[in-house]
Amino acid sequence: MTTGAPTTSEITVLNPHDGTLVGSLPCAGEDEIRGALTAARSAASDWARTDPEERGRMLRAAAEALVQHATELAELNTRETGKLAQEALGGVMAGVGTLRQYAELGPVHRGHSLRGGVLAADWTVAEPRGVVVALTPWNDPVAVAAGLLGAAIVTGNAVVHKPSERCPHTGARLGEILAEVLPEGVLVTVTGGPEAGRLLTQLPEVDAVAHVGSSATGRAIALAAAQTGAHVIRENGGNDALVIDDDVDPAWAAEQAAIGAFTNAGQICTSVERVYVHRQIAEPFLEALAAEARARNRDRDTMLAPLVDRRLRETVQGHVAAAVADGATVLEGGVVPDGPGSFYPATVLRDCTERMQVMREETFGPVAPVAVVESFAEGLRLAAADRYGLAATVLTGRIAHAQRAVAELAVGTVKINNVFGGAPGGSAQPRRDSGAGFGYGPELLDEMTQVKVVHVEMPPARG
Structure with a gap:
């Protein structure tokens, strides 16, 4: 639904x-945002009492409605x-x-006994x-939104969804398609920029915020939630x-690096952003x-997809130019x-170092900065020394090195020998x-709910 x-x-x-x-779409103002939250709150109680089955x-019906409009959404x-x-259609599916x-x-x-x-x-x-606010990104707008919206709705929450201002038409159309098979107010979509998102996260009517996006925005949401008491998933x-050992085929390693760094022009949260390759295979790897x-x-x-806009292109070029000025080739x-x-x-x-912005920050573009290391241990140490x-x-053929990587890399997901590998429903923090918090997988259902403990016992016998 939309507000007027x-x-x-x-x-x-x-x-x-x-x-x-x-095209152009309106930015929701404060009245629309408050109206959307009111509509969701009005629907939340009845939806929570609806049988889980x-x-x-209804969620299955929403999935089938999405199938019917898959080509339309992918083209948009x-x-x-x-x-x-092809990747856009794959994201919808x-x-x-x-x-x-x-x-x-x-x-x-x-629950549990x-x-x-x-x-x-x-x-x-x-x-x-209760009422969940979902703030979703532009780089895979249907796939990511489906996860957050689906988990929230099926567990009995009402949702206010604000898609990224870089893909408002896709987000608005997705909302229309899903809302048609759901009760009024269970899913409300609003379009707008950062101000709309900021207001949605600062109002006390919100019980939970699910956000996929930049770290700066995530920190602001967490600070706002400290005041409102909202649960935050981000x-x-x-x-x-990407750490490359000396015992792997350099051509295959280059394929993996290219897939990780260049897919969707590097505009994926889990894109390869920096590469550490063992000196023993560095030259054939770099050539490949x-x-x-x-x-x-x-x-x-x-x-190769374009970047989403010229503003991002300026950022990417800035990272590359600064690296070259600092000695990269x-x-x-x-x-x-x-x-x-x-x-x-x-x-x-090549010739990248840790002092370069392209190695320290998320570039979010089709850039593969490579540092040559003297040992697997050095590559692992540099990979682990990061604020993200x-x-x-x-990439390694040695089980001992794989096990060491799992133990030493303080990240939510460690992938061995496949940059985008993973089973369906594999959750990570x-x-x-x-x-x-868990942003996907079965554990996302836990994030979208709160636990009540029940204790029952017999009263003492009368007289």
């Missing part, structure tokens, strides 16, 4: 491929964010799978938190490392990685192309500047 109060401004979106106008049935996503068509998964998991989400007195009974009950930025980048730059229409890319849109070439940098804690990947 006046709005304060508009969001205008340009197509990252060619700079043409996608019925909530699961491509126009707004530049995501390659991933969202469908997530909704179906939560439709099955939700009705069997349950507790051992108490012989003549007493003790158990826990999982109850919905998956924020990452600076994921540069070739991987060149192949993507030659065929960017099918292999460009093996491929590194130059802003002429023409419309916001493309940036797949870029490989989202994920990391290690990001750490430090990368966030807190």
Whole structure:
């Protein structure tokens, strides 16, 4: 549903491929935001009392509605964010799978029995938190939103969803599609920029905030929640490392690095942001990685998405230029192309050091900065010395090195020999500047509920 109060401004979106106008949508003002929260609060009580099986049935219906509109949403996503068509459709279908998964998991989400007195009974009950605010990103807008919305809705919460201002049309259309099969007020979508998101997280009517986005925004949300008492789930930025041992095939390692650094033009929270390669295989690895980048730059229409906008491109180019000024060498890319849109070439940098911004910060672009290390231990040490804690990947044929990486890397997810590997529903807890709480998987149902302990025993016999 949408509210009818006046709005304060508009969001205008340009197509990252060619700079043409996608469209404009209104920014929700304070009246609309308060109205959305009121509508969600009004729906929350009845929805919480709805049988879990019925909530699961409705979520399955929402998944099927998403299937019917998959092509439409994927095309809209491509126009707004530049995501390659096949990857955009894959993101929508991933969202469908997530909704179906939560439709099955939700009705069997349950508490635990507790051992108490012989003549007493003790158990826990999982109850919905109430009104959940979901703030979702632009880099995979349907898949990520489906996870947060699905988990919140199936556990009996009402949700106010604000999609990123970089993909408001995709988020608004997703909201319309899902809301059509849900009771009024269970899912309310508002469009707006940072001010709208800030207000949503500062109002005391909110019981929980689920956020996927930047670390700076995540910290602001956590500070606001300290005042409102809202529960916060946040998956924020990452600076994921790739550590390459000396016993692996350098060509295969280059393929893995390219997939990790260049997929969706590096605009993935768990993209490879920095590479540590053992000196023994460094030269063939760098040669192969540069070739991987060149192949993507030659065929960017099918292999390399543009960056979401020119503002991000300026940031990416700033990281690369600063690294070069500080001694890094460009093996491929590194130059802003002429023409419309916001493309940036797949870029490989060698001779990178820890003092460079491109190694210390999340670049969020198709850049693979490489540091050559003398040993696996050195690569692991440098990978672990970071303020982020989202994920990391290690390529090695030695089980002892794999086990050491698992023990020493203080991140939510450690991947061995596959940069984007992982089973469906594999939950993780990001750490430090990368966030807190389970942002996906079965454990997200726990985040969306609160536990009540029940104790029952017989009263004493009368007289």
